[in-house]
Amino acid sequence: MKYLEVNKKDTEQIKKLLEKIKAFDKTRKIIQNKNKILIPILNISNGKIKKHIVKLFDYSILNLKAKIQKQGSRIDQNQSKNFKKYENIARGYDILGNIAIIKYINKSEKSKKLIGKAEQIAKWIINSNPSIKTVVAQTSPISGKFRLRKFKYISGIKTFIATYKENNCIFKFDIRKTFFSNRLSYERSRINKLIKPKEAIIVMFAGIGPFAIVIAKQHKLTNIICIELNKNAVHYLKENIKLNKIGNIKAELGNVKKIYSKYKNFANRVIVPMPKSSIDYLDQILSVCQKTAIIHIYVFGDRDTVFAKTSKAIEEHARKNNYKAKILFKRIVRPYSAKEIEIVVDFKISKSTKK
Ligand SMILES: C[S@@+](CC[C@H](N)C(=O)[O-])C[C@H]1O[C@@H](n2cnc3c(N)ncnc32)[C@H](O)[C@@H]1O
Structure with a gap:
């Protein structure tokens, strides 16, 4: 796995440059090594990195074994x-x-x-x-x-009750009874930055509410519906709504396959953070969307094929239902297993006017 070894004082500037050229690997942690910092980078050509960074800073490119990057950022x-x-x-x-x-x-x-x-x-x-x-x-x-x-x-x-702070919000949950991943914090912040004031948003598979609460806290005029099947997760979702003093989220306990029908044509944005099976819910997703809407879908799959397969599934499904789908953005969220990764695809659907 590739890292850029840089002087500690240059970390922030180099991180920004790497982000700009889409070379910063947000799925791995930054490691401190004495007064040097190892910034995880994607497997892009050394030439591209040189072109943007060589003139400005001292650095070297390292290839470390997978074992090292699994250790936390605080392990010097x-x-x-x-x-x-x-x-x-x-x-x-x-x-x-x-x-x-x-x-x-x-x-x-x-x-x-x-x-x-x-x-x-x-x-x-x-x-x-x-x-x-x-x-x-x-x-x-x-x-x-x-x-x-x-x-x-x-x-x-x-x-087993965690109290965790992220993106200016506080989350309480029982780690045995609910799902929560701090590795998605960047995604929550990324999506939060895309939100406009009065959006109608559905978060399917909402868990204890991290996506919804981060958005609702900053965008008080949004109207957010959370759907979640696990009653313990809904219990903490409601508690987290109170903890963060939020008034614009409604928590629905139940199966997306049933609850969606209450919200037909409701959303201009749908968030689908269930990478194991989200692609099986394209019918329900489309059904809750307004004539045009943006969807953020998380998917697990084979590193080499998952982007192409996901785009194909989205585009074919839209076409069959008389919609157009446009892929807006995609990225690797994190490695999942030896062969599999989790990805996110943002796409826009619009009802086709052709008959
Ligand atoms: C991968 S977790 C994501 C949780 C949360 N969005 C987060 O990012 O922390 C998926 C969630 O979907 C819930 N879930 C699974 N199947 C569901 C279904 N058919 N309808 C509603 N929720 C479901 C699970 O209980 C779990 O909390």
Whole structure:
């Protein structure tokens, strides 16, 4: 995986330049290494980077092993030395406000024997990060229709309720009973910047409300409908609406396949953050749209084919239903598995006037 190693003082400027030439890989974390910073970059030609950056700054391009980029941004070289001791058990950790989540590599006997060491990792994490009060370990992959994962308490205050701040909003949720990913924070901020004052928005698969709340908090005149099947997620969605003092979101508990019919032709924007199956909901998406609307759809798929397949599915579906679809934007959101990535495609549909 490629990184640009730069002087710490130049980080922000170089990051902006990389963003401008679409070379900054937002799916990976920036790593600090003494007084150098490693900025993750996409696999674009070194020539393109040279052309834009070489004259202005000192830098070098590094190719690091995947293992390193899995470690969190807050693991500097010293920490990483300590961390190495434990890497048989955990590969980095994620932080959701007050809770740090370490991952077991697998369920092998060796891992089980080493679980005792998780407490040492946890103490080290709590000592080095004052805001972290609890450490848990993720013991299963995300699965099921509610997209949940299993956790085991390791150390600190015994709770599974996270309080997490992002994009000027605060979110509370039970990590065992609801889905939440901090890796989508850039996407929430990106979409928020596209919103105009009085939009009518539907967030399908809304979870505990991160997309909707980030938008509603800043755009008070928008009218937002959230649809979510998991009653625990809806419970926290309602709590988060109160916590953030928001008045322009309605939470609907139920299946998108049923609830959509209450909102036919309602939306000028639809957000569909269910990458596992969102492409199966094109009928419902189209049905809730006004004559023209913008859709942000998240999809998992094979790195080499997912963009083409998604665009084709969108365009064919629109054509069959007498709509035009125009792809406005697409990007990789994050790697998902060895072969698969999560992508987002923004597209506009407009009712065709041809008979
Ligand atoms: C990948 S999560 C996304 C949650 C949230 N939008 C976020 O970004 O944090 C997908 C969500 O869709 C919900 N879900 C799954 N199937 C659904 C359905 N048929 N109708 C409504 N919600 C559904 C799950 O419970 C889960 O909360």
